Amino acid sequence: MKNDKKSxxxxxxxxxxxxxxxxxxxxxxxxxxxxxxxxxAVGNAMNRNPYTPEVPCHRVINSDGKVGGFASGIKSKVKxxxxxxxxxxxxxxxxxKFFCKLR
Numbered sequence: 001m002k003n004d005k006k007s008x009x010x011x012x013x014x015x016x017x018x019x020x021x022x023x024x025x026x027x028x029x030x031x032x033x034x035x036x037x038x039x040x041a042v043g044n045a046m047n048r049n050p051y052t053p054e055v056p057c058h059r060v061i062n063s064d065g066k067v068g069g070f071a072s073g074i075k076s077k078v079k080x081x082x083x084x085x086x087x088x089x090x091x092x093x094x095x096x097k098f099f100c101k102l103r
Contacts, residue, residue, distance in 0.1 A: 008038070009045040013055040015102055016046075021056075022085045023100035024093055026063045033102035047071050059084075059100075065092040 006014070015033045019025045027042040046057040049071075058080040062068040067088065070077035078088055086098050 008034070008036075008041060009048065012042050012045040013049065013051055016055055016057065016060065018102060019056065019059045019100045022098070024059045024061050024081070024086060024095075024098050025100045025102060026061055026095075027068075028063045029099075029102050030060065043069075061093055065095050067091055067093065 011034050012030055015030050016025070027039045027046070030042045031037055031039045042060070046060050049055050049057045058070060058077045060068070067074060067077055067081070081088060081093070086093060
């Protein structure tokens with residue numbers, strides 16, 4: 001692979017770096033920003049994120065607002081999100097208030 005061609009995972013990480021502290025995005029939104037429908041592949045990329053905490057994979061949630069999984073556990077993810085000021089009510093995040101669009 002050429003050095004000027006980023007892998008899908010690297011493109012996912014670059015997109016996620018655009019999400020500011022106190023905001024979240026979804027696996028679907030990252031995929032769409034890459035002109036893809038590979039939502040699960042985005043999830044796999046986040047699970048393998050070698051750039052934590054510079055690439056804040058804890059800011060990626062499910063499209064329905066649910067917190068979703070996290071490599072070091074959901075409790076850890078919730079703690080990190082709350083520390084950034086994101087409110088979680090019954091395991092969900094209000095996307096109208098905290099969503100960051102990437103396109």
